[in-house]
Amino acid sequence: MLKTFIAQLDDVDESLQTHYEPSPNGNGFVLGLEGTPNGFAAKTDLAESVNKVTEFRNNNIALTKELEELRPLKAQFDGIDANAARSALLQVQELEKKGVKKPDDVSAQITAALNDFTTKVVDPLKAQLQTSETARQQAEKEAETSLLRTRVGEEFISMGGKPGAMDFILSKAQNIFSIVNNEVVANENQFSTNKPGEPITPVEWLAQQAISSDADFAFNASNGGGASPKAGEGKAGVNRLVNPTPSELGANMDAIASGKIVVEHSGQ
Secondary structure, eight states: OOOSEESSGGGSOGGGGGGEEEOTTSSSEEEOOSSOOTTOOOHHHHHHHHHHHHHHHHHHHHHHHHHHHHHHHHHHTTTOOHHHHHHHHHHHHHHHHTTOOOHHHHHHHHHHHHHHHIIIIIHHHHHHHHHHHHHHHHHHHHHHHHHHHHHHHHHHHHTTBOGGGHHHHHHHHTTTEEEETTEEEEOTTOBOSSSTTSBOOHHHHHHHHHHSTTTGGGBOOOOSOOBOOOTTOSSTTOEEEESOOHHHHHHTHHHHHHTSEEEEOOOO
16 A cells, blocks of 8 residues: 655665655655645645635734723714814804803704714724635634544545445545544544444544445455454554455454554545
8 A cells, every 4th residue: 555655765666766756845755646646635725715715814803902992992982083072162162151061962962973973983894804814714613624534534535445435435525524623523422332432533433334335335345365464463462454355454443443453445
């Protein structure tokens, strides 16, 4: 099974070394791919979504700060437009000098100034803040959906999932898992059958799908090279399950979920 990243070319067989190219950051080698696998999100697309989230968050912070700065001024001069109030006071002073007082006119002028201030300053700021928040939430949701598809999709393919069934499996996964702090976590009341009381993991859930009547078609059947895991195979303490059938995945889902068994596929 080809690895997507190796530290040095000697980590793979010589016949496979031509399929690797230096990593862009100069750290190791990456598997050369033509096109983007179905169901995966390109790093640039994910980065663009993250940048949009950051941009909307920054705009939101700036607008919120501006609104908070205006609120004390509004409270301090509640119902008063500075220019209108200055003009009104001069008029009142002139009227008082002449012995004429018209409080109703002054009150009406102040009320009009307050309404004008609310219409021209406060209301547009509220509308702009709401628009920014809505856009930020949408961008954040798109970024989280993209990350969920990438993480679960990688596990699905590694367990012998058919690329053509990727969208079907991911649509089901979105009802089971969410992204929290950039990690895939089970939704509320989605518990493990292997470890009651603990949240189910993507690996355990996928193993269940491999033996379920409505999703087993999404996984490749054994190519004949499958075998039950044997002690001593693979890394220390980790066994391999090569080209498993859906029933074999189900029978070993506990060990797969705990990391004691690694699923491998060859000849696909």
